[in-house]
Amino acid sequence: MGDFTARAPKALNDPTLRRNFRRAMDGLMAKRALQFQDRDAWDALRARGAAAKARVVARLPELLEQLEARLTANGIRVHWAETTAQANAIVLDILRQAGARTVIKGKSMVSEEMELNHHLEAHGIAAIESDLGEYIIQLAGEAPSHIVMPCIHKNKAEIAALFAENIEGLGYTEDVDELTAAARRALRGRFAEADAGISGVNFAVAETGTLVLVENEGNGRLSTTLPPLHIAVMGIEKLAERLDDLPALLALLPRSATGQPITTYVNMISHPRRDGERDGPKAVHVVLLDSGRSRVHADPELRDTLRCIRCGACMNHCPVYSRVGGHTYKFVYPGPIGKILTPQLEGLDCAGDQPHASTLCNACVEVCPVRIPIADILVRLRAESIDPSGSAAVKGAGSMRKSLESLTWKGWALMHSVPLLHRLGTWALSRLGNLIPAAALPPLSTWMRVRSRPVFAPKTLHELAREKGYGNE
Amino acid sequence: MSEARANILARLRAARRGAVPDRPDWTPPAYGPDRLARFRAMLEAVHGEVIEVTSATWTERLRTLLAERGVTTAMAAPDLGLDAAWAGRGPEVVAYDRPVEAMKDRLVHDIQAGITRARAGIAETGTLVLWPDAAEPRLLSLLPPLHVALLRLGTLADNLSALMAEQNWAAGLPTNLLLISGPSKTADIEQTLAYGVHGPKELVVLVLTDL
Numbered sequence A: 001m002g003d004f005t006a007r008a009p010k011a012l013n014d015p016t017l018r019r020n021f022r023r024a025m026d027g028l029m030a031k032r033a034l035q036f037q038d039r040d041a042w043d044a045l046r047a048r049g050a051a052a053k054a055r056v057v058a059r060l061p062e063l064l065e066q067l068e069a070r071l072t073a074n075g076i077r078v079h080w081a082e083t084t085a086q087a088n089a090i091v092l093d094i095l096r097q098a099g100a101r102t103v104i105k106g107k108s109m110v111s112e113e114m115e116l117n118h119h120l121e122a123h124g125i126a127a128i129e130s131d132l133g134e135y136i137i138q139l140a141g142e143a144p145s146h147i148v149m150p151c152i153h154k155n156k157a158e159i160a161a162l163f164a165e166n167i168e169g170l171g172y173t174e175d176v177d178e179l180t181a182a183a184r185r186a187l188r189g190r191f192a193e194a195d196a197g198i199s200g201v202n203f204a205v206a207e208t209g210t211l212v213l214v215e216n217e218g219n220g221r222l223s224t225t226l227p228p229l230h231i232a233v234m235g236i237e238k239l240a241e242r243l244d245d246l247p248a249l250l251a252l253l254p255r256s257a258t259g260q261p262i263t264t265y266v267n268m269i270s271h272p273r274r275d276g277e278r279d280g281p282k283a284v285h286v287v288l289l290d291s292g293r294s295r296v297h298a299d300p301e302l303r304d305t306l307r308c309i310r311c312g313a314c315m316n317h318c319p320v321y322s323r324v325g326g327h328t329y330k331f332v333y334p335g336p337i338g339k340i341l342t343p344q345l346e347g348l349d350c351a352g353d354q355p356h357a358s359t360l361c362n363a364c365v366e367v368c369p370v371r372i373p374i375a376d377i378l379v380r381l382r383a384e385s386i387d388p389s390g391s392a393a394v395k396g397a398g399s400m401r402k403s404l405e406s407l408t409w410k411g412w413a414l415m416h417s418v419p420l421l422h423r424l425g426t427w428a429l430s431r432l433g434n435l436i437p438a439a440a441l442p443p444l445s446t447w448m449r450v451r452s453r454p455v456f457a458p459k460t461l462h463e464l465a466r467e468k469g470y471g472n473e
Numbered sequence B: 001m002s003e004a005r006a007n008i009l010a011r012l013r014a015a016r017r018g019a020v021p022d023r024p025d026w027t028p029p030a031y032g033p034d035r036l037a038r039f040r041a042m043l044e045a046v047h048g049e050v051i052e053v054t055s056a057t058w059t060e061r062l063r064t065l066l067a068e069r070g071v072t073t074a075m076a077a078p079d080l081g082l083d084a085a086w087a088g089r090g091p092e093v094v095a096y097d098r099p100v101e102a103m104k105d106r107l108v109h110d111i112q113a114g115i116t117r118a119r120a121g122i123a124e125t126g127t128l129v130l131w132p133d134a135a136e137p138r139l140l141s142l143l144p145p146l147h148v149a150l151l152r153l154g155t156l157a158d159n160l161s162a163l164m165a166e167q168n169w170a171a172g173l174p175t176n177l178l179l180i181s182g183p184s185k186t187a188d189i190e191q192t193l194a195y196g197v198h199g200p201k202e203l204v205v206l207v208l209t210d211l
């Protein structure tokens, strides 16, 4: 069982962390808002994008087969993995067969899900992250705290210290241009030497067998172009049905993520290097990872989760995420999308705390570019987590059930269905309720810790109504 | 491995099927006579430079802009005819005429500018469309610190949807198709923009207004 509530105070009481996130989230929200000032245009664009992804989810099995057929026809090898362990084994096997010793990586959340770097290192293959943010946290030995901006929890001074310590010949500097140039120098050689590049995928187009990657830095292009071998890892839901679904999706993703109308690079890969071409990898592989996604797909309500295009807007606008930061969630995907995705992928038995780390304020639902009903899914998962039948829809359903809690609600239900009990109960509370030592009495004390105690009126509403002469009708 | 494939597809097929929604109408913006102005404004907003030239003036304009930046070694396809046009007055022009394995060192360390043609442009987002080929390979627009792209004004489209449809991209895509909107950049350190993190620090677009 997770313990988000136990971890949260540490983040809440860390003023540097709070400042780092506040500044970043405010900036990202303001920049996004500037991109969607025309409500009608936003509504139309969002409806188009949501439909494009909803179609993918609805037609997933046949689209995966179509994608596989097109990729294969294009000369790209396709692999399927049911679990992250299988995916790791596939990647390792491809690298070994190619005799690869060093790997340069573009940003990929699926590779984080797989803990691919660890796996490769354990087998003697060095994997270097090349996205600047990922490079920074790899140096620091940390995990990403945001799905789009992985080192958002760190400020300039922290990064300056990290670079001074780790990059040869670089002194302490907080000049962002100098820090960036130092990373460029440090990574250039790595790119040139790397035996293979590994990347994620933003959209794989079933119609044409095309891998679409968006980025600003150029490290994604380098990782997928310079080394002789490219391996792309992706979740089985990251598809687009047709090429002409891309314009709307590409208009939604960067604007929602960072408030950019388009990323610097949109990299569309359809083949390995062909005869006569001068560069590009000679072999391209795609690993399609399930890891719980087909179970999410099985439930007609929960499957909306699979529309996600990983823009991060939901976390940028989340009052909980922006205060506790990404690491407090303890899982790869933080924030609202993580709160609905993690329990479904990992099971409520180990991530049952996640759907509760929410105020249900609905901010995420309002900004989600593909209209995922995040709040509804949160409520559904909360219900699943205490479902006594342990419905098979979500792994670990019913695992958060507590007998005292369910007894309390049973009593509550009884009191509200038997008039005599209701009258008796409310009468007793109005007379004696204020005497309950709630602050000291578990489980009421947990409730009271962050809430002020309600004061019971001396008379119940029914009594007052009767005094005023209202009848039962 | 194919067992994984069979299992995954079987699980997906076993699920209750949902409705397949229609694609609602969505019309991306058009700019009419302001296309070039929009293209320029968008590209300049992301640190790109746009210079209007003609087929008669572009080689000379290119020569001076490279000279201003102290470029002594540039890379370009031979059929652009730069050597002939400059007649020894410009920087050395190297062709990307061998596989990358044989060019890697020069590309990573020596070449100061990469010159490419753009297949088209997109006004809405200030975007260049590149279809790299044997003459102008993929890394030409990525490794050198300066990228200069030639764009024919007649190929400037309003938006990506219109361009895709007009050129029927779905019928056949190149090995790698690129949309490029500005120089390489990052905001990973405190959301502060820095240019040239892995790709070019500078992007200059020469728009051939007579073509």
Ligand code: SF4
Pocket: A256, A307, A308, A309, A310, A311, A312, A313, A314, A315, A336, A337, A364, A367, A368, A369, A370, A371, A372
């Ligand atoms: S749930 Fe929606 S808002 Fe959140 S990352 Fe996914 S697409 Fe973006």
